[in-house]
Amino acid sequence: MSILKKYLMPSQYVKSVFEIKAEDLKARGVKAIITDLDNTLVGWDVELATEEVSAWFNQMAEAGVKITIVSNNNETRVAAFATPLKVDYIFNARKPMGQAFKKATKAMAVTPDETVVIGDQMMTDVLAANSNGFYSIMVVPVKSNDEWKTRVNRMMERRFLAYFKRKGYINWQE
DSSP: OOHHHHHHSOSEEESOGGGOOHHHHHHTTOOEEEEOOBTTTBOTTOOSOOHHHHHHHHHHHHTTOEEEEEOSSOHHHHHHHHHHHTOEEEOSOOTTSSHHHHHHHHHHTOOGGGEEEEESOIIIIIHHHHHTTOEEEEEOOSSSSOOGGGHHHHHHHHHHHHHHHHTTSOOOOO
């Protein structure tokens, strides 16, 4: 297995978090989710959870799946989103470094084998998950435009996705 595939290819690729069902996670032995916020749950410029996102969080909670939001964004942004949902969060996570993921699993009292990481970026979310032994689920970004600091990652990400397709590792839809 190539280094690129090991560290940058997500375990699973879906269009949105709404395709991720609690019963499927539970069947795999998953007890917890670490999720990114911006462009994973809502657009990077949307302050609060939509009704659909709130319902997804409620479905997970009702199924006993714990969630922690782990974001590279600042405390003001992440707290404003997470607090109404009554979920734990870690801000300024410094992904792809793994410390925030370790902190999240410890707080949720789960192991990496019992946890999935959901995010929209290969160079932060997937790399951090794969480097630290988590099952990674990459979602299509909620918005097609990004904050300026994410644009370089997206350019590299497109090249890696094209490479994985060329090698036949994936057959994802655009």
